[in-house]
Amino acid sequence: MNPAQRNQEAVVSHAEATLVSRSCEIPDVSFRAFLADQNAPRVHWASPDGLELVGGGAAAHLTASGPKRFDSLRDEAEALFADADHEGPEATRPRMLGGLSFDADHEETPPWTGFAAATFVLPRVQLTRGDDATWLTVVEYGPDATVDSAADALDAARESLSELPMMRPSGGSPGVADRHWRTPKREWTAQVERVTERIRSGDLLKVVLATALDLELAEEVDIPDVLERLRRTYPECYRFLVQPTDEAAFFGPPPERLVKRAGRSVETEALAGSMPRGETPEDDADYAESLLESEKLQHEQQLVADTICEQLEQFGDVTARDKRIRKLSNIQHLQTPISATLDGDAHVLSLVEALHPTPAVGGLPLEAALETIRETESFDRGWYASPVGWFDADGNGEFAVGIRSGVAGGKQATLFAGNGIVGDSDPEAEWDELQPKVRPILDELE
Numbered sequence: 001m002n003p004a005q006r007n008q009e010a011v012v013s014h015a016e017a018t019l020v021s022r023s024c025e026i027p028d029v030s031f032r033a034f035l036a037d038q039n040a041p042r043v044h045w046a047s048p049d050g051l052e053l054v055g056g057g058a059a060a061h062l063t064a065s066g067p068k069r070f071d072s073l074r075d076e077a078e079a080l081f082a083d084a085d086h087e088g089p090e091a092t093r094p095r096m097l098g099g100l101s102f103d104a105d106h107e108e109t110p111p112w113t114g115f116a117a118a119t120f121v122l123p124r125v126q127l128t129r130g131d132d133a134t135w136l137t138v139v140e141y142g143p144d145a146t147v148d149s150a151a152d153a154l155d156a157a158r159e160s161l162s163e164l165p166m167m168r169p170s171g172g173s174p175g176v177a178d179r180h181w182r183t184p185k186r187e188w189t190a191q192v193e194r195v196t197e198r199i200r201s202g203d204l205l206k207v208v209l210a211t212a213l214d215l216e217l218a219e220e221v222d223i224p225d226v227l228e229r230l231r232r233t234y235p236e237c238y239r240f241l242v243q244p245t246d247e248a249a250f251f252g253p254p255p256e257r258l259v260k261r262a263g264r265s266v267e268t269e270a271l272a273g274s275m276p277r278g279e280t281p282e283d284d285a286d287y288a289e290s291l292l293e294s295e296k297l298q299h300e301q302q303l304v305a306d307t308i309c310e311q312l313e314q315f316g317d318v319t320a321r322d323k324r325i326r327k328l329s330n331i332q333h334l335q336t337p338i339s340a341t342l343d344g345d346a347h348v349l350s351l352v353e354a355l356h357p358t359p360a361v362g363g364l365p366l367e368a369a370l371e372t373i374r375e376t377e378s379f380d381r382g383w384y385a386s387p388v389g390w391f392d393a394d395g396n397g398e399f400a401v402g403i404r405s406g407v408a409g410g411k412q413a414t415l416f417a418g419n420g421i422v423g424d425s426d427p428e429a430e431w432d433e434l435q436p437k438v439r440p441i442l443d444e445l446e
């Protein structure tokens, strides 16, 4: 069966199915304990503004591949959400959680087993935290879903939730037994050298080069545990988990918003250019100052801001605010907040399609940069640096850029980090700049 036939079949089966979603408020519970109790698929989303979702199982599943993957997702989502019957507060409305691979022609080779070129899940059981309350939601989807079956499922889910411990003792870190860079320092700096030469020769402006750090863990990784610890160490970041099967989980605390759409309002940002945090307030301010004064970093970041604004202009009125410093626990970046007011009702997936990959993770001009990345990088990006997030029936949603991330299963983990390279990039300095980008997860595993 070709993908078009398969999509056709999926749309037909959506037409025969009913979506019933029921929610109730519950006393606050440990999201970590809930997640640990769920079988795959498991998903988690937390945004710095306070919304937290965690889901287990799939009432429905959307996957797509190839250059038309966004069209296919939008069509299937429309069919899936048509006539959805939801009872519960707005925060608990049905949302598809997941993401896409960096390239449309992605293959499911390890460590990306179970990760299609686009995978979204409508969780069967979900916890939502927001507006100072916590809710439990159950979704039934299929030809046999009814209001009664959803109500029964909600009762059963509430019952099993009451058996979960309120607090779950935090496990220790698994420990790292062995590690190696997929592209070790000498090779990676040589790659940077080649790319800077190509940029100076004229056909390219910027390329983001990444590498991967493979880890052999001393014990199996407990992902819910790691996510809980990341909540404390990186409260200013997003946190996400996409785990289609028990074999592999993609997760991390990315700082970067790709796009948020709420009705006509769109928020995004250009985040690029990095400096460490200082040991003292004075050192820290010096680093911030050098971010603001470095012509190289200003140029690198301006390319990102200009491209994002250009891409958004087709959808409405765009405003870029002044550049500022975005400080994270272990690194600081240059940031331009960008907002737009939509002319029409573009789906958040259409905005993602237009923006991904921004020059913060791809480069400029895009096609030449992507070709350079494919020729140069010695690993498969898989879902690294790709859009991860959620969307709902109205085409609202929010996506982060899947950086500061890793893919893990059993005793294996692979972490990713990349840097924007421009004509005057210094390979040694770029290598040093990569190191803090694997720290968020590495620190939790070591």
Ligand SMILES: C=C(O[C@@H]1C=C(C(=O)O)C=C[C@H]1O)C(=O)O
Pocket (backbone or CB within 6 Å): 208, 210, 256, 271, 272, 273, 274, 333, 360, 361, 385, 403, 404, 416, 417, 418, 419, 420, 421, 437
């Ligand atoms: C590519 C990554 O980060 C991106 C690249 C940055 C840079 O080049 O300075 C900064 C922030 C991110 O947009 C990464 O963390 O892997």
